[in-house]
Structures are given as C-alpha cells and as structure tokens.
Amino acid sequence: MRADVILGFDPTPADTNALVAVSDGLRGAVRALIEARSGLDRLGRTGSVWDGSAGAPLAALLRRFSQQASALEESLVDCLHAVDGWRAGVDARQRQVAEIVATVAELGDDPAATTRRTRLIAMARELGVDHERAAADLSAAFEELSASIQQIVDPHDDLAAELDRALLALAAAVEEWMADQAPELLRTALTLGEIAGLTTVISELIGIAALGRNPGEDEGVAEVVAKSPGSHRLIKALRQQWLDVAPVELPAATFAVRRSAGLADALAGRRGGDMERTEPC
Amino acid sequence: MQQLPLVGAEVQRIGSAFGTASQELSGAVNRLGDLPVDTVGTPSCDAAVSSGLRDLRTALARLQATAEECVAVLVRHGGPAGGEDLRQGEPT
Structure with a gap:
C-alpha cells in the first residue's frame, strides 16, 4: 500500500534499492582507492633504495599521489557511514510508516475511528520530520565530501x-x-x-x-x-x-x-x- | 641529453603500480556514473548526493588521468612498454 495514496503524502521518500546501489558504489570507490595506492605505498619508502638526492624526489611524488588517494578514501568512508546510517534510518521509518498506512487503510472511513486516524497521521508526519532531519544530515555529509575533494585534488597539479x-x-x-x-x-x-x-x-x-x-x-x-x-x-x-x-x-x-x-x-x-x-x- | 633507460626494474614496478591505479580508478569512475541518484531521499537531499557524487567522480577521473599520464612518462623512461623495447637490443 502506498503512503501517498492512503495518507495523502509520503513522509519518508527514499528508494532503498537506490540506496543499496549508492552504498555499493561508494564502497567500490573506497576499494579502488585502496588498491590504487597500495602498490605505490610499497614503493619509494624512506630507508629504501629511493633515499638520496636523486631518488627522494621520485619517492615524494609517489607519496603525494598515494596521500591524495588516501585522503579521498577517508572522506569517502565518512560519507559512506552517513549513507549507511541514512539507510538504516530509512528502513526503520519506512517500516513504521507501512504499519501506520496499513492501520489507516483498515480503519477506512469509519467515523468512530476519526480520532485514531488523526493520531496515526500525526505520527506519520512526525516520522516525516525525523526523515527530513536525517536527510539534512546526509546532505551535509555529501556537501562535506565535495568540500574535501576541493582541498584534496588540485586540478592544476601536474x-x-x-x-x-x-x-x-x-x-x-x-x-x-x-x-x-x-x-x-x-x-x-x-x-x-x-x-x-x-x-x-x-x-x-x-x-x-x-x-x-x-x-x-x-x-x-x-x-x-x-x-x-x-x-x-x-x-x-x-x-x-x-x-x-x-x-x-x-x-x-x-x-x-x-x-x-x-x-x-x-x-x-x-x-x-x-x-x-x-x-x- | 640522450634518453637512456633508467634502471629498468624499479621503473617498471612504479609503472606497473600506476597502471594498476589507473585501472582501478577507471572502474570506479564508470560504476559511479551508473548510480541512481535521484531517488535516494528527499529532493534537497537528492540534489546534494548527486552533486557530491559528481564531484567524487570528477576527482577519481582526475586521479585516474594522472596515473595514466605517469604510466606514459614511465614508459618513455623505460617502464613497462618501453622495457619491452629495451630488450630488443642496445638502447638508443
């Protein structure tokens, strides 16, 4: 049963399949960054054959690329936590809304159930407020990701x-x-x-x-x-x-x-x- | 200065590491491009997620391009592909 049909609005909009895809995509990006830097991390270490005035600049360049990947990875992990938190919250809120929707549908247009129906719809609206608040947190996490990226990756870096x-x-x-x-x-x-x-x-x-x-x-x-x-x-x-x-x-x-x-x-x-x-x- | 091969083994290892980085990042960039970002949550939330993922994809693509450029540089200095050429005879 659709919330917007029964209640007249959807208090917790979110496609859980899309959330799974976004979460998996971010995890894949984290894994790619780890793989991308792990090979370079094994090379150019201090105390290795790359010490000295001729080799050290090379080692420094390898580290710079690796550090960019690592910093991006950290920002992504923070964002991924936000996505997973949002996902868990969405699941819980949508389950509660589904119960409310089922109950309101059962009550139908019974005049004797008006008070109960009103209370249930109010509960759904409260869940909607929680949902908006959590959505704002998720938005903030992605805005922070964008800001971090500006700091980490310099488009003019050659x-x-x-x-x-x-x-x-x-x-x-x-x-x-x-x-x-x-x-x-x-x-x-x-x-x-x-x-x-x-x-x-x-x-x-x-x-x-x-x-x-x-x-x-x-x-x-x-x-x-x-x-x-x-x-x-x-x-x-x-x-x-x-x-x-x-x-x-x-x-x-x-x-x-x-x-x-x-x-x-x-x-x-x-x-x-x-x-x-x-x-x- | 004459382009002589550097000590090939280490250059090849660095080239190989950048090659792996390029491949991994390329895969991530492609996967992020296919994500459904318009139904993640509320409309304002969807806009932020979409923007953040677009920035992430741009950043990963930039790192991938850098890795690819490094591979090309290393090949010129006797890295993976250049290393193959060097085995044909005396370097020029």
Missing part, C-alpha cells in the same frame, strides 16, 4: 610532468655516477667475473633495483639482469673510459632472462691474456 623531470634528473645522476665510479666498477667487475654480478653492484651502488634481494642470490640477480639495463650502462662506461681494457667487441644488451657472462668472460680473457703475456717474464 604530477606527471614533475615525475618526468625527476626521472630525467635521476638519469643524469646515474650518468654522472657512472663517470665517477667507473674505476671502482672495473675493479669490482674483474673480481666478480660475471655480468650478473656487475649488474647487482651497479644496482646497489646507485641505490636502485634492489628488488628485495641480497647480492649473491642467483635468482634475484638473474631477474635484475633480465629487467635492468644497468649492465648496458657499465658496458658504456667501460667503452668510454677503459678502451685499453674493455673488449673491442662488446656484447649486445639483450636483457634476456639468462645469465650472460660475455663481458666478464671478455674481461677475464683480457686479464688472462695479460697474465699469459707476463708469464715468460
């Missing part, structure tokens, strides 16, 4: 452009480091004797691509080699600064998932050749 600049600065820092540290790298290369080890050393020294593994873990090293072009950088540095030591034919930087000892073998061969040449002495 995080991608800043990321681009930070990555260029990091690339420059890596190049500079390679130029400065190449002698030490060469010594280490000769000691380690394989390109996988070289890549690990590069990664560790420039503070990147630790991958949560320790040097010397073969699987981890192989993965680094497969995914990191760091070995190419070393080859380039050797080519630029140690033409008298680096092999003439350098191996191609394929980065395939396999261990490549090309450079190390070549270096070792050169060293071996030196040793052979010294043997007669």
